[in-house]
Amino acid sequence: MGRRNESYVPLLCNYPDSEKINSVSEGAEAMFCRLLAKCDDEGNYYGSPARLLCKLYALRFENGSMTEKKVLRYRDELETAKLLTRYVSGKVAYLHINNIKKSLRKDIARKLGYPEFTEALTSKQDNESVTEPVRARNGHVTPIQTNPIQTKPIKDKYMDFVSLSKDEHSKLIERFGSISILKEKITALNDYLGSTGKKYASHYHTILTWARKDDKGALQKKKAELFPIKGRNCSHTGCNLPAVYEYTNDYGHTNYKCIKHMPESVRAKYG
Known part of the structure; x- marks a missing residue:
């Protein structure tokens, strides 16, 4: 029997x-078999969806039955199942x-x-943007930019419509200084969303925006309040009510008016 010199891929009897x-889809399993056939003897191969599409599925890409989106999904399935690991070397993605x-x-x-694959290279994939070529059907190679996927924080649901992450909820408690006050803010937003059907990109920033408007309105209202002027009564004939408004007329005389007798323009301003 001749010596076996060629490499081989051990699809062992327990593979099925x-x-x-069996935790991945049939499409991901098919990709795994194609990777076994194409990778080098260390199990390394290109890792970007664009190159995997061109290298593993050239004919299926030409007839339109395989897309880069499918390749990305299958690759991520295999990685989730711990059948492969992605890494970056020289700003190029590999697996x-x-x-x-x-x-x-x-x-x-x-x-x-x-x-060569090392564990140290796996950390780069989350921090680097990798440029890989994708071969179009006309034979030309066009570079595309593959950016790292930004994972969104998990958000908890409050009442029917409001969603906040744990970090956002903690920041709002610190902002308002009380859970009960925050609950009022969440209730107001929840009622508004439920009654109008409106959508906001961030409920956290919406609550902060509304709070700033409330603070501004309260400040303006506070400025508009009138207080009795110490030791002064209304200068209107026959009125002895405490004066709350002071002004100088055209003749240089200072007048004091109560709420009832102050000028209409001033009363409208102070409500």
């Missing part, structure tokens, strides 16, 4: 019963098939075609 394999055994003989040089 693998919990990881590493975990626990691969692709060579029988230790005395045969391993075929390596991609940067």
